[in-house]
């Protein structure tokens with residue numbers, strides 16, 4: 001975490017971007033569906049080899065930020081750099097798992113077929129799926145605990161199982177930057193554990209993970225960095241310095257249960273996070 | 283018997299088979315993209331394109347007309363996008379507006395221009411005239427190896443064969459991006475598949491198949507083949523590749539069985555006239571779909 005802290009503090013981060021480009025760098029992103037922007041003037045730097053949580057209330061523009069970053073929806077303004085390059089050059093290095101896959105659940109495709117779609121970039125347009133590819137896809141299903149469902153039609157899986165199949169597809173992509181929109185939504189505790197283990201192993205392999213996350217109580221456990229947003233960024237940086245009561249109150253507009261805040265930021269007694277509340281440096 | 287069959291029955295059966303397969307193949311993707319009626323709509327939309335092609339070339343020949351038709355299909359797709367964006371209405375409504383407008387435009391064009399010597403009659407448009415596509419130069423099976431006789435094959439046969447081959451090639455070559463973008467458009471975009479372009483290409487290829495088949499066998503087969511074999515195949519499998527193969531098989535079965543039943547069925551029943559082959563082919567494909575809906579192993583709610 002200290003390493004991440006060094007990376008996220010303003011000055012070294014600028015230096016780092018000169019040497020090794022950041023996995024993701026967003027500048028001045030504004031996205032609008034109608035009259036008022038859903039994301040306004042957002043800058044975001046994502047540190048390499050770390051897990052970053054995007055946090056904010058419902059409708060804060062978290063999904064919008066991810067989608068616009070990936071060019072799935074158009075943006076009004078803003079630049080996106082992925083590993084120091086324009087998006088189109090580095091698509092093969094990004095994997096994205098949407099909040100809820102907006103797919104046709106009746107589609108004639110099985111769990112394994114979906115995972116194999118993740119190999120598209122590796123195969124190219126005309127490449128054939130070999131036995132190695134097939135077993136790679138099976139491994140990915142196995143890693144998310146879905147090996148037994150390889151032959152199941154995608155619509156005949158439960159919501160949490162479907163979510164895991166899409167995570168397995170992202171794994172098959174062998175990306176360096178993973179962008180996951182609420183990977184833990186609607187999954188049981190055991191599955192959440194399985195998914196976080198997979199993500200941590202990705203991190204250990206040096207990959208970068210960016211995940212929209214709602215459960216504030218697990219943020220310090222799961223993540224190195226946070227990016228707190230409510231239409232515009234509220235705070236960003238290592239959990240130790242940026243994940244503060246002030247930032248959360250400001251993002252959630254004082255709608256957070258005090259019980260949760262007390263648990264996260266106990267003012268006395270044995271604290272899980274011993275730091276005093278730093279003020280926002282932004 | 284052999285010579286009669288080769289001259290009178292083989293060409294229509296082959297044309298029927300090729301038309302059926304050429305429509306059923308892209309029909310799989312159109313169906314999964316909830317665009318199945320595009321096959322039907324295309325036959326309306328392409329009218330202005332065909333008329334314009336006729337006005338430009340001054341003759342009734344198929345290739346320019348097919349180009350005109352493909353052009354019109356492209357214009358239609360672009361218009362649909364525009365209407366959808368600008369009018370902020372759902373795709374179905376946008377399609378409806380564009381299709382009727384373009385068809386009306388085609389009718390107006392037809393009336394305004396001197397095309398009275400081209401007759402478009404409804405009977406022909408609906409049922410084509412499969413039975414008339416005969417190969418008089420054939421004297422038996424050996425004619426299939428005789429270049430001189432082959433030169434006089436009905437032109438519809440060659441044309442339909444070329445179009446069916448192009449359609450199959452398109453789908454085989456772009457199989458994976460087509461499948462991925464049909465299943466999950468957002469994902470397809472993020473991995474850099476040109477989703478919009480591919481969707482356009484699919485519509486254009488479908489339009490090509492529709493127009494070629496429309497010309498050879500009439501619109502009723504086109505509509506039936508775009509929908510029935512793929513829909514029936516979907517009820518029999520949970521894998522896209524298998525579905526496409528089954529749909530091609532069902533299209534062939536419909537074409538052959540439909541032709542034979544149309545030619546001989548009424549005789550067997552004691553009537554003395556054959557019925558329209560195109561109508562019978564469409565009917566058979568409909569019956570197959572009905573059977574699949576009743577007995578298919580992958581019906582909805584059927585665990586698999």
Ligand SMILES: Nc1ncnc2c1ncn2[C@@H]1O[C@H](COP(=O)(O)OP(=O)(O)OP(=O)(O)O)[C@@H](O)[C@H]1O
Nearest residue numbers: 033034038056057058059060061062063064065099
């Ligand atoms: N397709 C859309 N058309 C119009 N408005 C939209 C659309 N998608 C999202 N919005 C609006 O944009 C804002 C941001 O939505 P977004 O989905 O990015 O929120 P989010 O932070 O992901 O929320 P959640 O936590 O509920 O997933 C919301 O006010 C939402 O109503």
Ligand SMILES: [Mg+2]
Nearest residue numbers: 062063064099
């Ligand atoms: Mg969201």
